[in-house]
Amino acid sequence: MSQYLSDPARLRALVQPDRVHRDVYLDPGIFELEMQRLWRRTWVYVGHESQVPESGDFYTADIAGQPVVMVRDANGAIHVLLNRCAHKGSKVIGAQAGNCKGYLRCPYHGWIYRADGTLRSVPLKGGYDGTRFQESQAANGMTRVAHAGYRGFVFARLSATGPAFEEYFGSSLSSIDNMVDRSPKGRLEVTGGVLRYMHHCNWKLFVENLNDAMHPMVAHESSAGTARDLWKDHPADEPKPMVIEQFVPFVSNYAFFDGMGVQVYENGHSYTGVNFSIHSNYAGIPEYERSMVEAYGAQRAHAILGEARHNTVYYPSLTIKGAIQTIRVVRPIAVDRTLIESYTLRLVGAPDSLLERSVMYTRLINAPTSVVGHDDLHCYRAIQEGLAAEGNEWVSLHRNCVDGEAESLVGRYNGTSEIAMRGQFRAWAKAMAGDEGGV
Amino acid sequence: MSGAVSDPELVEFVYHEARLIDEKRFVEWLDLFTEDGLYYMPLTRDQPDGRLHTSLYYEDRLLLKVRIERLHHPNAFSQSEPSWCQHVLQAPRIESRSEDLAVLRTPYVYAESQGDRQDIYLAVAWHHLTLREGRWRMKMKKIDLLNRSAALPSIQLFL
Numbered sequence: 001m002s003q004y005l006s007d008p009a010r011l012r013a014l015v016q017p018d019r020v021h022r023d024v025y026l027d028p029g030i031f032e033l034e035m036q037r038l039w040r041r042t043w044v045y046v047g048h049e050s051q052v053p054e055s056g057d058f059y060t061a062d063i064a065g066q067p068v069v070m071v072r073d074a075n076g077a078i079h080v081l082l083n084r085c086a087h088k089g090s091k092v093i094g095a096q097a098g099n100c101k102g103y104l105r106c107p108y109h110g111w112i113y114r115a116d117g118t119l120r121s122v123p124l125k126g127g128y129d130g131t132r133f134q135e136s137q138a139a140n141g142m143t144r145v146a147h148a149g150y151r152g153f154v155f156a157r158l159s160a161t162g163p164a165f166e167e168y169f170g171s172s173l174s175s176i177d178n179m180v181d182r183s184p185k186g187r188l189e190v191t192g193g194v195l196r197y198m199h200h201c202n203w204k205l206f207v208e209n210l211n212d213a214m215h216p217m218v219a220h221e222s223s224a225g226t227a228r229d230l231w232k233d234h235p236a237d238e239p240k241p242m243v244i245e246q247f248v249p250f251v252s253n254y255a256f257f258d259g260m261g262v263q264v265y266e267n268g269h270s271y272t273g274v275n276f277s278i279h280s281n282y283a284g285i286p287e288y289e290r291s292m293v294e295a296y297g298a299q300r301a302h303a304i305l306g307e308a309r310h311n312t313v314y315y316p317s318l319t320i321k322g323a324i325q326t327i328r329v330v331r332p333i334a335v336d337r338t339l340i341e342s343y344t345l346r347l348v349g350a351p352d353s354l355l356e357r358s359v360m361y362t363r364l365i366n367a368p369t370s371v372v373g374h375d376d377l378h379c380y381r382a383i384q385e386g387l388a389a390e391g392n393e394w395v396s397l398h399r400n401c402v403d404g405e406a407e408s409l410v411g412r413y414n415g416t417s418e419i420a421m422r423g424q425f426r427a428w429a430k431a432m433a434g435d436e437g438g439v
Numbered sequence: 440m441s442g443a444v445s446d447p448e449l450v451e452f453v454y455h456e457a458r459l460i461d462e463k464r465f466v467e468w469l470d471l472f473t474e475d476g477l478y479y480m481p482l483t484r485d486q487p488d489g490r491l492h493t494s495l496y497y498e499d500r501l502l503l504k505v506r507i508e509r510l511h512h513p514n515a516f517s518q519s520e521p522s523w524c525q526h527v528l529q530a531p532r533i534e535s536r537s538e539d540l541a542v543l544r545t546p547y548v549y550a551e552s553q554g555d556r557q558d559i560y561l562a563v564a565w566h567h568l569t570l571r572e573g574r575w576r577m578k579m580k581k582i583d584l585l586n587r588s589a590a591l592p593s594i595q596l597f598l
Contacts, residue, residue, distance in 0.1 A: 096588075192493040193482040196590040222512035227505050243502050339590050344493050355491050362493055364502075368591035369480070369495045371509055374517035377593055 002029015008433070015429040017422065018401040019394045022387040024428070025202040031335035038316060038431040039064035041162040042267075043148065043155040043169065045318035045329055046070050046080055048343070050152060050189040056099045056115070062331060063317070064158055068145060069093045071100065073115035080147040080156045081117040085109075086138045104142070117142035151180045152188055153318075163267075172269035175312035179322035181304045184288075184295035185349035188325070192359055195342040197368040201380035203316070203332040204424070206340060209376060210311040210319045210328075211272050211420035213257035214399070216250045219379055223371040224250035239283065242360050249278035250372065260310065260415035266408070268315025268427030270420035274412050277310040279323035287351050295349070315424055325354070326362040336384055342366035397421050449541050450531045452575055453566055457526035457547070460597045465507040468597075469500065473569060473576045478503055480582040480598065495587065495594070517595060522553040524596040531566070539570035549598045561585040562598055 004011040004027070011033075014021040023030055044063045047070050051059045058071040060083055067083035069092070083091045085106040092106045092113065103120060104113040112120045119141035122128070133139055147156040148165035153176055155165065162168075180188055199206055209215065216224070227247035231240065240248075249256075261274030273279070292301040308323045320327045325347060331339040344358045365372045387395075400417035409423045452471075459468040472478070480495040489497030498506070509515050531545040543566040550559050567579040582598050 192491065193486070195482065195493060195495075196588070198590040198592050200592070218514075219516065222509045222515035223505065225514075226509045226512055230501070230504060230508065241501060243499075243505070247505070342493075352491055359489075359491060359493050360497075363495070363497060367493075367495055369594050371506060371517075374593045374595055375515070378517035378519075 002027055002033065004029055005033065011432060012429065015425045017404055018398045019396050020425055022393050022395060024425075025204060025384065025395075026335065026387055028335045031202075031332070033432060033434075034428075035065050035332070037434045038428060039332070040066075040158040041431060042316065043157050043163075043165055044316075045314065046147065046154045046156050048152055048188070048190045048345070049078060049149060049154060051097065052078065054099065056102050057097075058093055058100055058104075059097045060093050060095070063156065065332070066158060067091055068156060069104075070147075070154055071104065071115045074102065077116075078147070078149060078154060079116050080145045080154065081113075082143040082145060084142065085111055086113075086119060086141050087111050087122075092142065113142050117144045151176055155318075168267055169269065169314065170265055170267070172265040172271070172312065172314065175271055175309055175320060175322050178304060178307045178309060179320060179325060179345070181296075182292075182322065182325070183347035183349055184291040186295075187348040188345040189348055190343050191346045191355070192344045195362065195367045197340045197342070197366065197373060197377075199338045199340055199377055199380060200336060201338060201377070201384045202335060203330050203338040204428075205380040205383055206338055207313060207316060207319070207330060208421045208424065209380070210313050211262055211270050212418075213260060213262070213272055213415040214254075214418075215376075215379070216257065216278075217253065219375045220250040220372055223375065224248055242357060243364065245282055246357075246361050246364055247372075249281070252278065254416065258414050258416040261412055262415050262417060262420050263412050264409045264420055264423045266410055266427075268424040269313055270315075270423055271309045271312035272415055272420070273308050273310035273323070274415075277308040277323065279310065279321070280308040282357070285351065285353050288354055291349060291351075313420070313424070315427055321361075324361045325358045326366065328366060340366075397425070446533055446536070449533060449536075449543060449568065449575065452568065453531040453543055453545050453564070454528060456566070456577070456580075457528055461523075461525050463510075463523075465510065465597075469503055469507060471577050472500055472503070472580075473571055473578050474500065476500060476577050477579040477581075478597070479579055480584055480587075482587060484587075495584065495591075496582070517593065520554045522551055522595045524549065524551045526598075534565075541568045541575070542566065543568070551594060551596055553595070556592075558592055558594075560594075560598065564598075 014024055046061055047059045052072040055072055055074045058069050060069045068080055069083040070080050072078050083093055085092050087109055090106055090108045092104050110123050114120050145156045145158055180186055224247045227244055228251055231244045260272055260277050262272045263274050264270045312320050317330050325345040327343050329341040333339055342362050344362045346355050364370055397418045413419050456471055478496055478498045479489055482493050482495055486492050527548040529546040531543045534542045534544050545564045548561055550557055563583045565581040568575045569578045
């Protein structure tokens with residue numbers, strides 16, 4: 001395994017206040033340590049409650065390199081289990097999603113589990129008479145994992161130890177609040193399938209980019225810039241097609257992205273779009289706005305819709321765009337391979353035109369066929385390959401890092417600062433220190 | 440003039456359409472679409488539509504134009520090493536035919552290559568053609584991708 005495992009001082013030296021060593025993106029041993037110390041000890045997004053609406057419904061995922069299944073029991077409670085038969089280790093559930101009709105049954109020897117993972121029956125049980133079976137882990141059934149739901153979003157912590165859910169996410173949960181509150185009924189539903197986009201890069205390159213306000217006008221000039229140019233001869237007051245409305249803000253100027261602002265929280269969480277964002281100037285949908293005023297009263301409805309947060313990072317596994325109701329889920333596979341899954345959420349009680357907008361956005365921006373996604377991934381790949389170059393072992397995160405920065409980074413800053421990334425690496429370093437003081 | 444366009448000419452349309460993409464003659468390709476034409480690749484097997492359900496492609500002419508013009512943009516970074524593609528078509532079959540409407544079904548292999556990488560896809564194309572001003576054009580090219588539920592890499596050209 002990695003040289004870093006046996007040398008904590010060397011591990012600590014990888015992250016400095018304003019720069020990080022390239023090995024955090026390149027070293028397979030570091031990746032294994034990240035899975036153990038960061039991903040398994042923190043709250044990782046599993047799925048949304050609306051993906052398992054009925055009793056017996058299940059949804060599977062691989063989180064932090066381990067197979068889990070989220071299942072709803074007969075009383076409506078949700079359980080998260082390691083998807084591993086207590087007998088010989090087979091995945092009990094093979095499908096991505098479905099209904100288990102009350103019990104989970106292993107396809108190999110027919111061991112049957114209740115929705116809470118406890119063992120209900122084993123064929124030919126007499127074969128275990130007089131054995132040590134009852135004292136073994138096998139008798140305990142499928143392993144239950146600590147999980148917490150927040151307004152429909154289900155997170156799990158694989159490790160038995162680690163921070164409590166509310167302590168871990170703190171005030172950053174306000175971004176989930178705002179997305180849910182945008183439904184006149186206060187409810188979201190995952191709808192319209194999942195886009196699965198394989199990224200041949202380290203997971204952190206993707207996560208860092210979500211609050212990187214210095215790249216859109218450069219990386220997306222060819223896509224968003226082309227859309228802007230195709231529309232430039234149309235009068236300013238002509239209603240814009242959604243495609244134009246969604247693409248063009250990506251090539252706003254530096255002053256715009258700086259003015260958006262960024263909010264940093266503890267534990268690596270943050271969002272861009274404190275003051276306004278690329279979602280601020282979408283055309284109004286009067287029918288929707290009326291239903292919001294009816295549901296919440298004028299003042300509160302305007303406060304909810306007045307927020308235009310762009311990407312909120314729930315470090316390290318989930319990124320959400322409340323203003324457009326799409327989310328991206330980070331599933332690291334190897335040091336240089338990361339699966340990004342994109343989901344679209346329907347605002348329950350809102351007109352279809354809201355969903356139409358979200359569906360278009362996720363296709364334009366998040367799909368494996370997205371011209372915006374292509375250029376982002378090109379840059380992540382270019383970093384993954386470029387870092388092989390000798391001579392400079394450090395990645396710079398100096399932008400707006402003055403006087404070494406304070407003990408806590410929590411606060412609001414100019415949007416083009418790299419402070420959100422520095423916040424992520426503070427959380428990373430704390431977790432990676434492991435038992436020496438990890439979260 | 441009904442029946443003046445023979446079935447072999449409809450089949451030839453499908454071969455020609457694929458060839459225009461492979462040769463990157465995208466302006467000519469775009470011209471094969473009607474003004475309200477659609478290039479559509481559903482994301483799921485039972486997908487009801489592309490407006491309220493996520494798709495891999497659900498592109499009108501404006502969006503296709505953005506894609507095509509972008510490919511020529513000097514800062515289309517993901518194309519700094521250009522991609523190339525090739526369609527290998529099974530014989531198109533005419534599924535339905537009237538005087539001015541036709542639907543053809545064509546299974547095919549599509550390869551997209553960039554640098555050392557080559558990605559191979561299997562798909563079925565549904566060409567929904569209509570006769571406009573004496574010329575057959577695409578109202579919709581719908582593509583059923585075999586591995587649509589897989590984790591996909593970037594797909595940068597047109598299937």
